[in-house]
Amino acid sequence: MSTPVPDALLRFESVGVSLEEGRDLLIGVDAVVHGGRITVVAGPSGAGKSTLLRLGDRLEVPTSGRVLFRGVDVAMLDPCRLRRSVGMVFQRPVLxxxxxxxxxxxADPAATEARLIAELGRVGLGAEFLDRVGDDLSGGEAQRVCIARTLLTGPEVLLMDEPTSALDPWSRQSIEDLVRVLAAEGLGIMWVTHDHAQMERLADHRVVLRGGRRLPAAEAEQYLREAIGEDQP
Amino acid sequence: MSATSIGWTGLAASFVLIIVAVVLSVWQRLDLSRSIAWASLRAAVQLLLVGWALHLVLDPGASVLWAWAWVVVMVVFAGMTLRRRAPEVPGILWLGTGAMAIVILVSLAVIFGFGIFPVEGRTIVPLAGMMIGNSMTSCVLVGRRIVGEFADRRPEIEARLALGVPWPDAARPHTRAALRTALIPQIETTKAVGLVFLPGAMTGLVLAGVDAVDAVTIQLALMYLILGSVATSVTVIGLGLTRQLFTADHRLRRLDRQAS
Known part of the structure; x- marks a missing residue:
């Protein structure tokens, strides 16, 4: 078992998830999220990308292997406190x-209005949004509010499950820009996508999954070359 | 024949109305004739058996312990019936049995503690039966509603959990909605009593020749007890089931969406 490097905020060590009926969602996957870096997880539908992400904040638990946050097995941590340190942004914005x-x-019942405005500003939204209701927001605005809500918990890691897949190109671009800024501020980002070009744009580290397994580097490169080729018109 | 005893002839005469129902079913091709006949026959057999057993339990010379034993059997059967009616609700057998036991304990403690009715077999058994019977539908409703609501609202619940919100707070808005849905029909029934329909106990008392005002006061006391029982059982099932749908580490369990 390897020793965690100092800046590894989140480390997945040979994690596996098997359903009761015997189906394997993940098999022996290793992955790392470093502070200030973006780890992008890609792969076809059903590859286990979202399951891997959900292990990070313990919305799922591995049936084998373990997940470490700052070198400590997350099973040993209070899940509510862990989830405030390892935030999750879902595919569809949930308001x-x-x-x-x-x-x-x-996210923070005691937050002052000034703090709320500051967090909205961090994701590129103005103070006038405070009194808006969810139904009045566009998909991109709603996703930004969800990111601001998660940032209010003061996370060190952001797990993002295809956060732009339901958004228009402009919103997608602006959220990618935002995530680069957050990474530059020191947050560790784990970003799941099925968009291989997006992986190329964002990834500091790549994890390619297929059939619940992580592809070795050479196979992952070949898979991505083929996938990007197929994506292009 | 009197108002308190219709005899076998009266019973047979009332069966004419079942024949009317069967004729209507045949005429309109509802394909319910067998169901109507079976329901009538089954009700007759069940009630005659119950009447015979009640006759033994309510005998003035019988020990009141027989009545309590009867209540225990009713509670267990209520739990089993709930499991049969809502098999998709995890743990409904134990939750239902527990809820009914709590309802009986609380309600009978109030009834007998305040001396509303005397502690006798003829009060214990029918009162317990009435409270259990009225609670059953609401319990099925709240159980199904919670399973359905939590399956449908998983994204919202997990969004709260992912913010570090503990499971009781993440579940509360949804549990509350399910409890309201299950309680509102009983509240509406209580509101409509006397205006829209005359309840069974009061009708029975009036038919038996009891003064109308006395019948009303007894009926009102029973309505309050039933409303309290339904609220108690629904709350016990709702909160117990909600607890069961989460793991100790604040995760929402996988749910099969079978609820209506």
Missing amino acids: FPGTVAENLRV
């Missing part, structure tokens, strides 16, 4: 009933 301010206060 709770109520205003944007009320949504943000789910």
Whole structure:
């Protein structure tokens, strides 16, 4: 078993997930998320990308292997505290009933209005959004609110599950830019995508999954070359 | 024949209405004739058996312990019935049995503690039966509703969990919605009583020749007890089931969406 490097915020060590009916979602996958870096996880549908991500904040638990946060097995940590350090942004923005301010206060009930405005500013939204309700927001705006809500918990790692797959190209680009800024601020990012060109644009580290297994580097390169070739018109 | 005893002839005469129902079913091709006949026959057999057993339990010379034993059997059967009616709800057998036991304990403690009715076999058995019977539908409703709501709202619940919100807080809005849905029909029934329909106990008392005002006060007390029982059982099942749908490490379990 390798010793965690100092800047490895999140480390997946030979993790496997098997369902009760015997189907394997993940088999012996290793992956690392470093502070200030973007680890992009790609692969075809059903490869186990989202399952891997969900192991990071313990929305799923591995049936084999382990996940370490700052060198400590997440099974030993209080899940609620872990999830405030390892935030999750989902594929479809989920806004709770109520205003944007009320949504943000789910993450931090004691947050002042100034703090809420600051977090909205961090994701490129103005203070006027505080009183808007979820139904009035575009997909891109809603996803930004969800990111701001997650940032309010003060995470060190952001797990992002295809956060731009339901967005228009402009929103996708602006969220990619935002994530680069967040990584530059020191956050560790794990970003799941099925868009191979996006992987090329964002990745500091690449993890390619197929059939629940991580492809070795050479196979991953070949897979990506072929996939990008297929993606292009 | 009197208001308190219709005899076998009266019972047979009332069967004419079942024949009416069967004729209507045949006429409209509802394909329900067998079901109507079977339901009537089954009800007759069940109630005659119950009447015979009640006759033994309610005998003035019988020990009140027989009545309590009867209540225990009713509670167990209620749990089994709930499992049969809502098999998709995990742990419904134990939750249902527990909820019914709590309902009986709380309600009978109030009834007998305040001396509303005397502690006798003829009060224990029918009162317990009435509370269990009225609670059953609401319990099935809340169980199904919670499983359905939590399966449908998984993204919202997991979004809260992912923010570090503990499971009771993440579940609360959804549990609350399910509890409201299950309780509202009973509240509406309580509101409509007397205006839209005359409830069974009061009708029975009036038919038996009891003064209308006395019948009303007894019926009101029963309505309050039933509303309290339904609220208690629904809350016990709702909160117990919610707890069961989460793991100790604040994860929402996988759910099969079979609820209606």
